[in-house]
Amino acid sequence: MLAGNVFQNLYNIIDSVIVGNYLGKEALAAVGASFPVIFTLIALVIGVGSGASIVISQFFGAKKTDEVRRTIDTIFIFFIGAAIILAALGITFSEPIFRLLQLPEEILPQAQTYLHIYLIGLFAFFGFNGIASILRGLGDSKTPLYFMIIATLANIALDLLFVVVFKLGVGSVALATVISQAGAFVTAIIYLNRTHALVKITLTRLQFDRAIFKSCVKIGLPTGFQQSFVAIGAMAIMGIVNGFGTNAVAAYTVALRIDSLAKMPAMNFASALSSFVGQNLGANKEQRARNGFRSTLVISVIYSIIISLLIVFFGEFLMRMFTDDSAVIHIGEKYLVIVSSFYLAFAAMFSVIGMLRGAGDTLIPMYITVVTLWIIRLPLSWFLSRGPLGVSGIWWAIPIAWIVGAIGSYIYYLSGRWRGKTVFHHQNFSSGQPVPKPAVKQ
Numbered sequence: 364m365l366a367g368n369v370f371q372n373l374y375n376i377i378d379s380v381i382v383g384n385y386l387g388k389e390a391l392a393a394v395g396a397s398f399p400v401i402f403t404l405i406a407l408v409i410g411v412g413s414g415a416s417i418v419i420s421q422f423f424g425a426k427k428t429d430e431v432r433r434t435i436d437t438i439f440i441f442f443i444g445a446a447i448i449l450a451a452l453g454i455t456f457s458e459p460i461f462r463l464l465q466l467p468e469e470i471l472p473q474a475q476t477y478l479h480i481y482l483i484g485l486f487a488f489f490g491f492n493g494i495a496s497i498l499r500g501l502g503d504s505k506t507p508l509y510f511m512i513i514a515t516l517a518n519i520a521l522d523l524l525f526v527v528v529f530k531l532g533v534g535s536v537a538l539a540t541v542i543s544q545a546g547a548f549v550t551a552i553i554y555l556n557r558t559h560a561l562v563k564i565t566l567t568r569l570q571f572d573r574a575i576f577k578s579c580v581k582i583g584l585p586t587g588f589q590q591s592f593v594a595i596g597a598m599a600i601m602g603i604v605n606g607f608g609t610n611a612v613a614a615y616t617v618a619l620r621i622d623s624l625a626k627m628p629a630m631n632f633a634s635a636l637s638s639f640v641g642q643n644l645g646a647n648k649e650q651r652a653r654n655g656f657r658s659t660l661v662i663s664v665i666y667s668i669i670i671s672l673l674i675v676f677f678g679e680f681l682m683r684m685f686t687d688d689s690a691v692i693h694i695g696e697k698y699l700v701i702v703s704s705f706y707l708a709f710a711a712m713f714s715v716i717g718m719l720r721g722a723g724d725t726l727i728p729m730y731i732t733v734v735t736l737w738i739i740r741l742p743l744s745w746f747l748s749r750g751p752l753g754v755s756g757i758w759w760a761i762p763i764a765w766i767v768g769a770i771g772s773y774i775y776y777l778s779g780r781w782r783g784k785t786v787f788h789h790q791n792f793s794s795g796q797p798v799p800k801p802a803v804k805q
Contacts, residue, residue: 365631370511372627376620377515378536381522383685387583388613390533391686393473395616396466396605399597400478404453405592408445408489414583415635416496417723418575420638423501424645432563433572435497438579439564440571442493446486451803453482464602467609476534490548494555494564501636506559507551514547567715580722589729596736600757603744605753614694617685622702625674628666629710632659633717640721649782656718656776663710698758705762708769715772724781731771740764 366377375398383391415438466474468565491514495507518539525535556563569687604615636659643652678699682692716728740760747756775781 365628365666365770366508368627368631369624370508370515372624373515373518373621377519377522378540379617379620380685381526382533382536383613383617384687385526386692388688389469389609391616392467392609392612393427393470393533394477394536395612395619396461396464396470396474396601397478397481398619399464399594399601399774400453400457400460401481403591403598404449404482405485405488406594407584407587407599408442408449409492410495410585410587410590411441411580412489412493413586413720414581414725415579417582417641417720419497419501419579420641420721421645421723424642430575431501433570434575434579435564436533436569437572437576438497439490439566440492441576441579442489443486446489450482450485454479460598464598465637466606467605467612470609470612473533473574473695476532477537480534480541481538484537484544487541487545487548488641491544491551493798494548494551499634502638504635506555508581510547510551510554513550513556514543518543538659563606582725585725585729586720589725589732592729592733593736596741600744603748603757604754610688611694611754612689613688614691614698615684617682617691618695618698618702620685621674621681621699625670625703625706626709628670629663629706629713631662632666633713635659636714636717637721640648640718641701641723644722652718652721659717660711660714663714664707665708667710671703671706674699694754697755701755701758702761703733705765708762708765712765712772715769715776718776719772719781727775727781728772729767731775734771735764735768739767759767 378394379391414432419431419434422428422434457478459475461471491510495511496508497758498504521539521542523534525531525539529535543584552564552566554724575772601612601615604611636655643649643655678696679692681699682695684733686692716731719725719728739804740763743760743763744757747759751757752759
């Protein structure tokens with residue numbers, strides 16, 4: 364999962380490297396300004412998809428193969444409809460959104476171009492990530508990796524062809540991403556239909572199951588709302604950054620790419636933990652789920668310490684890969700040093716959240732995220748940036764929010780209130796007949 368998501372994240376990193384070096388800091392800022400808007404549009408849908416992954420993992424752990432197949436069909440129908448609706452909304456309201464965020468005028472046209480092309484290909488993004496979520500729910504994290512490697516290499520080649528050879532603008536970078544994702548999606552469907560009996564997808568014969576969709580929404584909607592609150596908060600923070608001009612927006616774009624890649628180990632160990640916990644609780648093995656949480660926490664912390672040291676010492680070098688503008692590099696390096704010094708808190712927070720989500724308790728993580736973002740990080744970003752810290756005040760608000768989130772999540776885990784929140788509580792999903800649950804040692 365980690366390797367797969369690193370390659371997926373390389374889409375954005377490679378786009379930024381090529382844009383920064385060949386199209387300039389204005390185009391780099393335009394790409395960066397588009398992503399909070401994209402994230403806001405897709406967040407709720409991705410949340411429901413994560414709920415489907417948990418439902419699949421629990422059904423799979425309980426050996427309910429028919430329910431697994433119906434869940435796969437249901438979530439694909441949902442993804443297709445969502446892609447059409449969100450693309451239409453995003454293209455229609457892109458200019459008012461960017462103006463609301465006070466995007467500098469010299470960036471606005473390029474940001475709109477990039478966003479429109481990216482949204483047209485949203486069906487491919489949802490489709491491929493839907494397949495990846497399904498396979499991860501079944502415990503297969505390797506197959507999505509292979510397709511993602513191919514897609515990433517295709518994206519690199521197309522970026523270089525469109526920008527370096529044909530001298531096309533920022534829109535061609537979005538087009539390269541769409542083509543690569545679409546190719547990965549179609550190839551994954553063909554491969555899986557020929558080799559994977561359980562995950563056979565026929566788009567013309569999909570069947571929608573309302574009861575299963577309700578379960579996916581029940582588990583995934585809190586995560587979706589959480590992601591939506593995060594996305595809207597990210598747009599609000601982008602609005603604060605925009606007030607410091609093009610250099611700050613470009614620096615934030617680059618630093619955020621590096622930061623996102625650095626946080627991948629903790630995020631993906633937590634995501635793997637969710638499937639692990641879901642399968643074990645589905646099989647009524649709570650102690651094994653708890654042991655998995657402890658192991659994940661230790662591994663995530665170790666990785667976070669190593670990555671923090673690397674970024675603190677090589678932050679300037681990493682920034683120079685994207686741009687040679689000294690003002691942009693200076694601002695971005697400050698971000699990396701401040702934020703990376705606290706990856707330990709981020710890893711701890713995500714490990715606990717992964718445990719809770721796998722157990723089906725997604726409401727509390729949503730509350731914790733809302734509090735840390737909207738009550739702590741966002742107000743602190745505005746307040747600290749108005750003082751002598753300037754734009755660096757926005758960066759300091761990030762680790763403060765992580766620390767509060769980690770403490771709150773762990774306190775809730777210790778309370779044990781997440782127990783007993785799986786989809787079917789070890790009962791027959793169709794008949795509703797309960798199955799006795801053995802006592803589990805705390």
